[in-house]
Amino acid sequence: MTAHPLPTPAVTAPAAAPPSPVLEFWLDFRKNSGAVAGLVLITVLILLALSAHLVAPHSPVLTNDTAFLRPPFWQQGGSLTYPLGTDAIGRDILSRLIHGARLSLLIGIAVVSLSVIAGTILGLVAGFFRGVTEVAIMRLMDITLTLPSLLLAIVIVAILGPGLMNAMLAVAIVLLPHYVRIARAAVISEVSKDYVTAAKVAGAGRLRLMFKEVLPNCAAPLIVQATLGISTAILDAAALGFLGLGAQPPSPEWGTMLADAREFVLRAWWVVTLPGLAILLTVLAFNLLGDGLRDALDPKLKR
Amino acid sequence: MLRFALTRLSLVVPTFIGITLLVFVLIRLIPGDPIETMAGERGIDPARLAQLRKDYGFDQPVLVQYGFYLSRLVHGDFGRSIVTHEPVIAEFQSLFPATVELSICAILFALCIGLPAGIIAAVRRNSIFDHGVMGISLTGYSMPIFWWGLLLILLFSVQLGWTPVSGRIAVQYFIEPVTGFLLVDTLLAGDVGAFRSALSHLVLPTIVLGTVPLAVIARMTRSAMLEVLGEDYIRTARAKGLPRFRVIAIHALRNALIPVVTVIGLQVGVLFTGAILTETIFSWPGVGKWLIEGINRRDYPVLQGGTLMIGAVVMTVNLLVDLAYGLINPRIRYTR
Numbered sequence: 001m002t003a004h005p006l007p008t009p010a011v012t013a014p015a016a017a018p019p020s021p022v023l024e025f026w027l028d029f030r031k032n033s034g035a036v037a038g039l040v041l042i043t044v045l046i047l048l049a050l051s052a053h054l055v056a057p058h059s060p061v062l063t064n065d066t067a068f069l070r071p072p073f074w075q076q077g078g079s080l081t082y083p084l085g086t087d088a089i090g091r092d093i094l095s096r097l098i099h100g101a102r103l104s105l106l107i108g109i110a111v112v113s114l115s116v117i118a119g120t121i122l123g124l125v126a127g128f129f130r131g132v133t134e135v136a137i138m139r140l141m142d143i144t145l146t147l148p149s150l151l152l153a154i155v156i157v158a159i160l161g162p163g164l165m166n167a168m169l170a171v172a173i174v175l176l177p178h179y180v181r182i183a184r185a186a187v188i189s190e191v192s193k194d195y196v197t198a199a200k201v202a203g204a205g206r207l208r209l210m211f212k213e214v215l216p217n218c219a220a221p222l223i224v225q226a227t228l229g230i231s232t233a234i235l236d237a238a239a240l241g242f243l244g245l246g247a248q249p250p251s252p253e254w255g256t257m258l259a260d261a262r263e264f265v266l267r268a269w270w271v272v273t274l275p276g277l278a279i280l281l282t283v284l285a286f287n288l289l290g291d292g293l294r295d296a297l298d299p300k301l302k303r
Numbered sequence: 304m305l306r307f308a309l310t311r312l313s314l315v316v317p318t319f320i321g322i323t324l325l326v327f328v329l330i331r332l333i334p335g336d337p338i339e340t341m342a343g344e345r346g347i348d349p350a351r352l353a354q355l356r357k358d359y360g361f362d363q364p365v366l367v368q369y370g371f372y373l374s375r376l377v378h379g380d381f382g383r384s385i386v387t388h389e390p391v392i393a394e395f396q397s398l399f400p401a402t403v404e405l406s407i408c409a410i411l412f413a414l415c416i417g418l419p420a421g422i423i424a425a426v427r428r429n430s431i432f433d434h435g436v437m438g439i440s441l442t443g444y445s446m447p448i449f450w451w452g453l454l455l456i457l458l459f460s461v462q463l464g465w466t467p468v469s470g471r472i473a474v475q476y477f478i479e480p481v482t483g484f485l486l487v488d489t490l491l492a493g494d495v496g497a498f499r500s501a502l503s504h505l506v507l508p509t510i511v512l513g514t515v516p517l518a519v520i521a522r523m524t525r526s527a528m529l530e531v532l533g534e535d536y537i538r539t540a541r542a543k544g545l546p547r548f549r550v551i552a553i554h555a556l557r558n559a560l561i562p563v564v565t566v567i568g569l570q571v572g573v574l575f576t577g578a579i580l581t582e583t584i585f586s587w588p589g590v591g592k593w594l595i596e597g598i599n600r601r602d603y604p605v606l607q608g609g610t611l612m613i614g615a616v617v618m619t620v621n622l623l624v625d626l627a628y629g630l631i632n633p634r635i636r637y638t639r
Contacts, residue, residue, distance in 0.1 A: 034441075142314075143321040146621070147614050148575035151594070155325075155610055158598055159332045235447055239580060242449045243595060258450055265453055266461055273457075276450025283445040291441070 028296035035292020041285035049102040056095035057083070060252040064090035069268045085270045087261065093270065096252035097278050103164075103253045104282055107237045108230035111168050115175040115233075116226050122176075123183025124210045127191065138184070141177035149174045150239060157245045164237075164253065167246035171236045175229050182225055186218030220297040227293055231286035238279050254279045307629050315622055322614040326607045327372050331365070381608035386600050391608035395590065400483025401471060402582070402589035406574045408505055409512035410567065417517045418563075421524025425532060426551060436521055443518035448577055452511040452584035459507060466507050469586035473500040512581045516570045523566045527559040534558075561628075568624025572617050 019027065029035060048055060070086040071078040078085060084094040122141075126134040144152065156170035190196060191214065199213045240246035241255025249256055254275040261271035356362050363371070375381075381391040417440075424436040460468045467473070471485060476497040478488045486505070489498035531537065532555055540550045579591035586592065590609060597605030 034438075139317060139321060142318055143325065146318055146322065146572075146618055147610065148572040148579075148617065150576035150579055151610060151613060154579070154594070154598060155329060155606065158603070158606055159329060231445060235445075238447055239449060242447075242580070243583065245598070255447075255449075258447075258453070262453065265457055269457060272450075272453050276447055276453070279447045279450060280442070280445060283447070284442060287441055287445050 025296050029292055032292040032295060034288045035295075038285040038288030038292065041281065042289060045101050045105060045282060045285070048098055049105050052098045052102045056092075056098040057081075058092035058095040060091065060096045060099040061250050062091065066090070069264065069271070071268070072270050084274055085268070087257075087271050088264055088268075091250075093274055096257060097254070097274060100252040100254045100257065100275070100278065101282070103247065103251065104234050104238070104279070107164075107168055107171075107253075108234045108286070111172045111175065111233035111237070112226050112229045114169075114172040115229065116179050116222060118172075119176045119179025120183045120215070120222065123180040124187055124215065126180065127184040127187025128206065128210055134184075137180065141180050144173070145177045150236065153236060153240060154243070154245060157240060162245045162248065164247040164251065167237055167240040168233075170240070171233050174236065175232060178225055178229065179222065182221050183218060186221060187214055190214045190217050224290055224294040224297060227286060227290035231283040231290070234279065234286070235283050304629060308626055311622060311625050311629075315618055319615065319618060322611060322618075323373060323376060324369070326611050327369050329603075329607055329610075376611070381611065382604035384597075384605050385602045386605075391604050392612070394593065394605070395609060395612050397483075398588060398590050398593050400480075401485075401587060402575075402578050402591060404484045404486065405505070405508055405512060405581070405587060405589060406578060408509040409574065409577075410516060410570065412509050412513035413517035413520050413570075414567070417520030418524055421521040422528055422551065422556065422559075424521070424525045425528030428529065433525075436525070440518040440521040443514045444522070446514055446518075448511050448514060449580045449584055451514060452507070452581060455507050455510060456584070465503075467500075467504050471501065471504050471588055472497060473504075476500055508581050508585045508587055511584070512574065512577045515573055515577060516567075519566060519570065519573075520563065524559065524563050527562045528555060531555045531559045565624065565628060568621060568628075571620045575613055575617065 018024070064086065067082060067086045067090045069088055070082050070090075072085045073080050073083050075085075082092050082094070084092075084097070086092055087096070122137050126137040147155075153167070153170040153174050156173055157166055160166035160169065187210075196209065196213055199209055204213065237246055238253070238255030238258075241253045242259045244259060247253035247256045249260055257275040258272065258279075261268075261275065265272050353362075361368065379392060381395075383390055384394060387394070420436045420440075424433040427433055456468055459465045472478070472489075476489075476494065478485060478492055478494065478497055481488050481491055485501040486498065489495075489501050532551075537550060537555055540554045541547070545554075575591070578589060579595060581587065582589045582592035583595050590613065594606060594609045596602075597609065
């Protein structure tokens with residue numbers, strides 16, 4: 001394949017029994033150090049989000065009149081009471097970031113779940129029924145894809161009104177076409193295979209064919225796209241929050257925090273730097289994980 | 304080629320009609336009576352309201368109204384801004400060059416760095432450089448660019464004082480718009496100071512807007528190059544003794560560029576998304592900032608008209624990219 005000599009594989013498969021699919025997947029996945037780093041970071045974030053009310057030193061919304069714009073503890077004027085400083089109305093940044101992790105993960109998972117479920121059903125329907133149904137669904141998805149994603153989300157939020165729930169719905173709609181396309185393409189390539197014919201001959205109904213026979217075999221690309229979708233969802237929701245169209249203050253959503261902090265960019269670097277860093281690290285972790293999953297799940301891409 | 308162009312064109316028309324439908328539905332779904340919003344009066348006299356409804360055709364069935372809407376669009380009437388009372392299309396035309404200028408600079412920035420980085424990463428596969436490029440480009444791809452812009456302002460404008468914080472040119476310069484591109488107009492006017500001012504205003508927004516395309520282009524170039532470098536004809540070229548540089552720059556790059564060109568075309572939508580955020584951060588007087596202001600002022604005609612025109616621009620560019628792609632790569636023409 002390549003002009004470079006290939007390194008001999010580190011893991012030699014035992015000749016007798018091939019490893020179980022889960023073990024094989026893990027062995028592939030483990031080799032990708034970036035993906036493992038992403039997984040570790042996501043685990044930490046999930047633990048933080050679950051225990052936010054225990055871990056966070058302060059309430060995310062409680063203001064302190066005596067501590068406006070306190071710097072982090074390592075700077076002059078900072079204290080360990082507020083390890084990462086306070087914002088313009090004396091709220092603890094660390095606590096807001098931790099509670100923000102809860103929001104961001106919730107946004108990512110809820111948006112992608114909604115999008116994957118709706119998208120998979122639409123894609124399965126398009127792939128199975130073909131004809132007019134397929135054309136109608138796919139045209140609609142093409143229109144959605146033509147408009148720049150953030151613009152479409154803004155338009156939807158303009159209809160529904162600003163707010164976290166509406167922003168999440170808007171991002172879910174924006175992400176939808178990807179899952180519809182993947183599901184439809186996978187269905188079309190699977191339907192002609194022998195096992196589907198066998199199930200049909202055995203008398204399986206259409207719903208059983210769609211959900212029990214074909215869907216499990218289309219799962220890999222959907223899982224990969226869903227992981228990458230979480231990062232897009234978090235990023236887009238934060239962008240909407242930053243534009244004042246997503247979560248509304250005093251919600252500790254990271255994008256909304258950044259919007260609040262904009263006017264203090266000259267005086268207090270920490271109120272601007274830290275929420276953005278949190279967004280970047282979270283999005284990066286999901287992208288690393290998604291890349292690793294794709295490499296491990298898709299044998300065609302294995303190098 | 305004509306057949307290919309016609310099929311591709313026939314796909315564009317229904318999509319565009321779909322977008323007009325979407326934008327039309329938007330008018331109907333927004334809370335509040337559109338006539339009351341348009342008249343800007345609350346508790347308007349019922350007789351006048353009825354007259355206005357009749358004037359604007361709101362007493363007709365919805366389908367007829369959609370027909371009227373389409374015919375107004377065809378005549379170039381995209382409505383008037385509620386706030387400024389200017390025609391939406393005129394506002395769009397006066398602001399669009401600023402967005403285009405910024406976008407062109409951003410994509411050039413992304414190409415100038417992304418292409419060489421991707422090529423070198425592929426040639427020196429698994430080297431430190433390769434890992435560095437891949438790591439940085441994944442970070443760039445994950446970047447919340449609205450935060451990236453604030454960071455750059457913090458460093459270059461506030462700490463170092465190298466670049467201005469916002470705007471397109473310093474206030475003391477007035478340049479008569481000829482092309483609408485300030486870099487070109489200042490040179491046409493022969494004003495070097497104005498040109499330098501415009502250039503320094505452009506640097507940070509260009510970097511911010513170019514970051515995501517740069518990451519995408521670098522990754523795409525690398526994987527396309529890796530694929531091509533594994534082909535037999537590359538081995539043949541090397542075996543017959545061609546210099547390594549020639550094999551990479553001529554034989555491999557030419558084929559590797561085909562998928563890269565598509566990806567660059569697809570970045571138009573990404574650029575608009577980025578432009579909305581970048582222009583908001585840097586107070587860049589372009590279409591993106593105009594749309595966000597339109598939303599905040601509940602100026603719905605601006606949102607509708609702007610969305611429609613941006614949709615049209617993205618579709619046109621995608622169509623041109625597809626046609627260019629068909630010209631570069633004959634295989635595409637016959638497979639569809």
